Amino acid sequence: MAAPPEGTPCWADAMFSDVEGAKSFYGHVLGWTFGESASEYGGYTQAYSDGKAVAAVVPPMPGSEGQSAWCLYFASPDVTATAGKIRENGGELVMEPMRVGEFGSMLLAREPSGAVFGVWQAGTHEGFEKRGGPGAYCWAEVFTRDPGKPDAFFPAVFPFRVQRMADDAIDYKVFNLGGDPVLGRMTMTDEFPPEIPSYIQVYFGVEDCDAAVARAAERGGILRFGPLVTPFGRFAALSDPQGAAFSVIDMSTTEGDVPAMIDEP
DSSP: OOOOOTTOEEEEEEEOSSHHHHHHHHHHHHOOEEOOOBGGGTTBEEEEETTEEEEEEEOOOTTOOOOOOEEEEEEOSOHHHHHHHHHHTTOEEEEEEEEETTTEEEEEEEOTTSOEEEEEEESSOOSOSSBSSBTSEEEEEEEESOTHHHHHHHHHHSOOEEEEESOTTOOEEEEEETTEEEEEEEEOOTTSOTTOOOEEEEEEEOSOHHHHHHHHHHTTOEEEEEEEEETTEEEEEEEOTTSOEEEEEETTOOOSOOOOEEEOO
């Protein structure tokens, strides 16, 4: 399996103060199983769907305890060069480029409106072994109150082509690699509490959105939005018991026509 093209969302992980609780929750909601904890890498533990790596959970590093959150990583052939582009275009490095053994190299960054993301240069770990469908990463969206900043930043750092949805009622854009959509951008409305910063929402696939929401509630998850049927699937936004936001989507249940997209200059 070749490393994914530059800018491809290639991995997701999250820090949890209660890793065993996170494993129990996501195992119940998404059907994940978990590998052995890698003590030499801070207790990093991979999650699997159908025996294929789909994400990871890890305890907080000393001094970094705080709100649990999912982090999406974008592929790069040269993490140091990407770090330079991030700085040049108004981003901030949260964690400088570092090597993770033979697995690859990474950095963590914050785009100019505040959303945190990662960059991954593959070594032996090339990222998602399964994507799309139940139990796997399906999609992600940047939620921001200052859309001009990510709209300019991401295409300057990665080889994205930008399109906007042809609907005056919603400010939504899509970043594409070649002909493939890889990331959405949604402007946050007044419905979002003002203390919520910009963030990237990660979507995981499920066979039945409503059943997944019910499983999440059984284990202390909170429904934030939905379920709602769209032309792309039936989805719901949730928070897990430790506060990490994520969405579930059943892409086999759709309604309505896919909206037209207009190329940005």
